[in-house]
Amino acid sequence: MNKTLVVSYSEHGKAHEVARVEEQNLPPVGPTQVLIEVKLAMINPSDVNTLEGTYATLPPLPAVGGRESVGVVAEVGSAVKDLKVGQWVQPPQSLGAWRQAVVAEAAEVVPFPEGLSLEQAAMLSVNPATAYLMLSEFVKLNAGDFFIQNAANSGVGRCAIEIAKARGLKSINLVRREELIPELKALGADYVVLDDDNLRHKLKEITAGAPIKLALNTVGGDSSFRMSFALAPGGAMVTYGGMSKQPVRVGTGLLIFKDIQLRGFWVSRWYKKASREQVTQLWEELAVLARQGAFRVPIEKRYPLSEAKAALEHAQQSSRGGKIAFQL
Numbered sequence: 001m002n003k004t005l006v007v008s009y010s011e012h013g014k015a016h017e018v019a020r021v022e023e024q025n026l027p028p029v030g031p032t033q034v035l036i037e038v039k040l041a042m043i044n045p046s047d048v049n050t051l052e053g054t055y056a057t058l059p060p061l062p063a064v065g066g067r068e069s070v071g072v073v074a075e076v077g078s079a080v081k082d083l084k085v086g087q088w089v090q091p092p093q094s095l096g097a098w099r100q101a102v103v104a105e106a107a108e109v110v111p112f113p114e115g116l117s118l119e120q121a122a123m124l125s126v127n128p129a130t131a132y133l134m135l136s137e138f139v140k141l142n143a144g145d146f147f148i149q150n151a152a153n154s155g156v157g158r159c160a161i162e163i164a165k166a167r168g169l170k171s172i173n174l175v176r177r178e179e180l181i182p183e184l185k186a187l188g189a190d191y192v193v194l195d196d197d198n199l200r201h202k203l204k205e206i207t208a209g210a211p212i213k214l215a216l217n218t219v220g221g222d223s224s225f226r227m228s229f230a231l232a233p234g235g236a237m238v239t240y241g242g243m244s245k246q247p248v249r250v251g252t253g254l255l256i257f258k259d260i261q262l263r264g265f266w267v268s269r270w271y272k273k274a275s276r277e278q279v280t281q282l283w284e285e286l287a288v289l290a291r292q293g294a295f296r297v298p299i300e301k302r303y304p305l306s307e308a309k310a311a312l313e314h315a316q317q318s319s320r321g322g323k324i325a326f327q328l
C-alpha cells in the first residue's frame with residue numbers, strides 16, 4: 001500500500017465546506033514504524049470545531065481531520081518489538097483519523113485491550129475516558145452518592161451512566177427530549193428528567209435532601225445555571241463542553257454561601273501528561289466494563305470517506321440517534 005485516501009482541510013470554515021477528499025502518498029515503513037489500516041473513524045464535536053478553527057488547539061494546515069479511530073497493524077518495521085500484525089491499535093491522534101491508512105512511529109501507537117468490538121475500540125479513548133476520569137478525579141464519590149449531568153444522552157453522558165451504575169453511584173440525568181427517557185433508563189440511568197425550569201422541584205423529590213456533590217456540565221448557559229442550584233455546599237461543577245455555545249452561568253450566591261467549586265476537564269490535557277503505562281491502565285479499566293457490554297454508544301450512520309461532506313453535515317445536526325462515523 002503506497003497511497004491512502006484522506007479527508008483533509010487547508011483552511012478553517014464550515015466543516016462540510018472546507019473538508020475535501022484527496023489521495024496522499026504513504027511513505028515506506030521505517031524500522032521503528034508500523035503501517036496501520038484504519039477500520040472505523042469517529043466524527044466528534046471537537047473534530048467539527050477543529051475544522052471550524054474554534055477548538056482550543058489547532059494543527060498546522062493543511063491537516064487531516066479527526067482524532068478517534070481504530071486500525072489494524074498491517075506491517076511492522078524491523079526494530080518494532082511490541083506491536084504485531086493484526087493487532088487493533090489507535091493510530092496517533094495528531095496525524096488525523098479520517099484516512100484509510102497511516103504510517104506511524106510504533107512508540108506513538110497504543111494497542112487496544114482485547115475483547116472489544118470495533119465500535120467500542122473506536123470510541124474508547126475520548127468519551128469513556130472522559131466520563132471515567134471526571135467521576136474519579138474531582139470529588140470522592142462512594143456507592144450510593146448522587147451526581148447530576150446535562151446532555152445525558154451524549155456519548156460522554158451515556159458512558160457516565162454506565163460507569164456510575166458499575167460503581168453503585170446514583171445518576172441524575174438531564175435531557176432536552178422526553179423520548180430519550182426510556183432509552184437512558186434501559187442503559188442504567190437512575191433518574192432521567194427534562195432539563196427545564198422545574199428542575200429544583202424534581203430534584204427535591206429525587207434526593208429527599210441527600211447531597212449532590214458533583215455536576216458534569218457540557219451545555220452551559222441556562223442549563224448550568226439550573227444545575228448549579230442542585231449542588232451541595234462545597235460540591236463541584238465540572239465543565240467539559242459548551243454545546244449551547246453560551247457562557248457557563250451559576251448562581252452568584254452559591255459561590256459565596258455554598259462555596260461551590262467550578263472546575264474544567266479536558267481529556268487531551270490528561271493524555272498529554274499521562275505515561276504510556278497510565279493510558280494502558282485506564283484503557284484496561286474501561287475494557288473491563290466494555291467486555292461486560294458497556295460503551296455501546298449507538299452509531300446513527302456510517303459513511304465512506306468519499307462522502308465526507310455529507311457525513312460532516314450530518315454530524316452537525318442535533319437530535320441525532322447516535323454518532324456519525326467513517327467506515328473503511
Ligand SMILES: NC(=O)c1ccc[n+]([C@@H]2O[C@H](COP(=O)([O-])OP(=O)(O)OC[C@H]3O[C@@H](n4cnc5c(N)ncnc54)[C@H](OP(=O)(O)O)[C@@H]3O)[C@@H](O)[C@H]2O)c1
Nearest residue numbers: 045046130151154155156240241243244265266267318319
Ligand atoms: N473536555 C473533554 O475532554 C471532552 C471529551 C469528550 C467530549 N467533550 C465535549 O462533550 C460534548 C459532548 O460530546 P459527545 O461526543 O458526547 O457528543 P454527542 O454524542 O455528539 O452528543 C451531543 C450532545 O449535545 C447535545 N446538544 C447539542 N446541541 C445542544 C444545544 N444547543 N444545547 C444543549 N444541548 C445540545 C445533544 O442533545 P440532543 O441529542 O438533544 O441534540 C447531545 O446530548 C462536546 O462539546 C464535546 O466537545 C469534551
